[in-house]
Amino acid sequence: MATYHFDHLLTATRWLSPGYVSFGVDGRISKISERAPAGDYVNVGGIAVPGVANLHSHAFQRGMAGLSEFRTAAAQDSFWTWRDLMYRFVDRLSPDDLEAIASQLYVEMLKAGFTSVGEFQYLHHDRDGTPFGNPAEMSLRTLAAAEATGIGITMLPVLYQYAGFGEQPARDEQRRFINDPDRFLDIYRVLDEATARHDNFRTGIAPHSLRAVGEDAIRDVVAEIAETTPIHMHIAEQEQEVSDCVAFSGLRPVQYLLDRVEVDERWCLIHATHMTAEEAKAAAISGSIAGLCPTTEANLGDGLFDMPGWRASAGAIGIGSDSHISVSIVEELRWLEYGQRLRDRRRNIAADAAGSSGTNLLNATVSGGARALGRARVSGETGLVAGALADIVVLDLDAPTFAGHKQETFIDAWLFSGNSPLVTDVFAGGVHVIRDGAHPDEEAIAIRYHATLSKLLSE
Numbered sequence: 174m175a176t177y178h179f180d181h182l183l184t185a186t187r188w189l190s191p192g193y194v195s196f197g198v199d200g201r202i203s204k205i206s207e208r209a210p211a212g213d214y215v216n217v218g219g220i221a222v223p224g225v226a227n228l229h230s231h232a233f234q235r236g237m238a239g240l241s242e243f244r245t246a247a248a249q250d251s252f253w254t255w256r257d258l259m260y261r262f263v264d265r266l267s268p269d270d271l272e273a274i275a276s277q278l279y280v281e282m283l284k285a286g287f288t289s290v291g292e293f294q295y296l297h298h299d300r301d302g303t304p305f306g307n308p309a310e311m312s313l314r315t316l317a318a319a320e321a322t323g324i325g326i327t328m329l330p331v332l333y334q335y336a337g338f339g340e341q342p343a344r345d346e347q348r349r350f351i352n353d354p355d356r357f358l359d360i361y362r363v364l365d366e367a368t369a370r371h372d373n374f375r376t377g378i379a380p381h382s383l384r385a386v387g388e389d390a391i392r393d394v395v396a397e398i399a400e401t402t403p404i405h406m407h408i409a410e411q412e413q414e415v416s417d418c419v420a421f422s423g424l425r426p427v428q429y430l431l432d433r434v435e436v437d438e439r440w441c442l443i444h445a446t447h448m449t450a451e452e453a454k455a456a457a458i459s460g461s462i463a464g465l466c467p468t469t470e471a472n473l474g475d476g477l478f479d480m481p482g483w484r485a486s487a488g489a490i491g492i493g494s495d496s497h498i499s500v501s502i503v504e505e506l507r508w509l510e511y512g513q514r515l516r517d518r519r520r521n522i523a524a525d526a527a528g529s530s531g532t533n534l535l536n537a538t539v540s541g542g543a544r545a546l547g548r549a550r551v552s553g554e555t556g557l558v559a560g561a562l563a564d565i566v567v568l569d570l571d572a573p574t575f576a577g578h579k580q581e582t583f584i585d586a587w588l589f590s591g592n593s594p595l596v597t598d599v600f601a602g603g604v605h606v607i608r609d610g611a612h613p614d615e616e617a618i619a620i621r622y623h624a625t626l627s628k629l630l631s632e
Contacts, residue, residue, distance in 0.1 A: 175195065176215070178192075178215065179218060180220065181220045182205070186556070188580035190207070193214060197603075202563050219567040221567050226290070226542030226543055227289065228405075228441060228546055229405070229493025230278070230291060230293060231294075232292060233266055234259065235500075237259065264346065269314075271315065275319075276318040276321055276322055278318075278497060278500065280615050281500045284610065284611075285501050285596065288325060288599060289327065289564065291327045291441075291545065291546050292327070294315055297352060299349070313364070319374070322618070323602075323604050325602050326374055329376075329405050332357045332391075334351060336384075338384050338417050353390075354394050358397055361376065361394075373562070375546060377404060378398060381406070381407060382408065395434075401547065403439055403441065404439050406440070406442060408430060408444060409427055409448055412447055425452060426447075427445065427448050427453075436461050440459070440460075441461065442463055445463045445464075448482075453479060454485075457488030458486055460489075462541045463478065463488060463491075464492075465478055465492055467504075468498055468504055469495035470495075477512045478512075480522060492506065492538050493505075531589060532585070536555040540554055540555050563600050567599070568596060569595050569596075574586050574590055
């Protein structure tokens with residue numbers, strides 16, 4: 174059992190200054206104390222806070238960041254014109270390419286303070302749409318990237334069937350995504366077996382969206398998984414998606430889902446941008462988590478999530494970097510709060526009556542993110558607590574950002590005062606993966622990434 178010393182440590186109930194954390198070979202915290210142990214310990218110092226789950230990732234999209242920031246020939250650029258470019262990029266990727274991109278991304282996540290990731294993986298087949306010999310080949314490559322870098326991962330293989338509502342035939346550009354429920358479950362079972370061998374890995378499922386999966390197929394695959402398995406789905410991201418759903422069914426997407434499928438605490442509704450007050454209340458009461466990706470939602474022009482309405486029904490939230498145009502806890506949480514401020518023209522939307530916006534945002538995303546990825550010890554868990562996975566992020570106490578601050582404002586200073594990198598050390602599942610701001614393999618991983626992108630973009 175290893176024990177580590179920190180200058181300040183955030184528990185579920187209060188700050189410990191100093192704080193000592195012990196954990197064993199299972200990667201879980203066995204003890205937290207403000208008293209030095211009788212035996213040896215490792216002095217890390219700094220400000221120790223719980224690691225954050227990045228609950229929504231399309232790893233391959235890290236390789237196309239920055240390629241879509243120009244006007245197209247379309248009358249108006251939108252998510253849908255961006256998607257056409259994404260199809261062109263994804264058409265070129267080999268398994269080796271995906272592993273190289275995912276490895277670079279996961280190093281960047283760890284250095285930002287994300288200690289686990291939900292990989293929403295819908296790139297399944299070869300370039301011509303033919304399944305690989307192992308149907309889970311592409312997903313296994315992202316799993317290999319997680320193992321090589323040390324990040325915790327919840328694999329979320331994606332069921333994708335159609336091009337649009339009403340079972341529209343898939344487009345040729347979507348041929349690498351398409352599976353029927355049986356072949357999808359083959360992929361899921363391969364991944365479930367692979368992740369079961371690792372304490373820090375999990376497997377869930379991800380019906381892509383209501384436009385891409387039929388309701389019967391959703392019920393069929395949910396019936397084949399364990400009752401604790403995470404379920405993620407894109408929902409109500411775009412206004413056109415809402416209008417298309419209404420034209421197809423007479424119902425808005427969230428209402429349609431809640432009316433036809435049993436949604437509970439296992440579910441993470443990705444984006445959920447365009448909900449009525451009634452939909453938001455019903456979804457929050459179901460126990461589902463809103464998976465928010467503020468930088469991607471802003472980049473794609475999706476719209477703003479209604480955080481005050483969601484919180485009024487005690488709705489849970491988590492964050493993801495989605496398309497990875499930014500890989501930053503700070504930027505995701507800042508965008509989440511500032512978007513609300515700009516819309517409502519008031520400040521501290523996430524704060525309680527006399528509380529802190531930063532602390533509330535961090536606590537909510539730690540709790541909701543862990544639950545969304547099947548990593549929570551107990552529902553509502555926040556702070557560093559015994560029994561939880563040892564996912565710990567250490568901030569640089571000596572940075573100018575924290576000059577003069579006390580425990581009560583450490584989190585606000587981190588999230589709302591500057592853009593300098595402040596993460597010095599990261600423990601993921603009890604493994605010390607980032608030391609002094611660096612990953613031990615980041616140079617070799619970056620070299621491979623450079624070679625991969627140079628090849629892909631030259632094509």
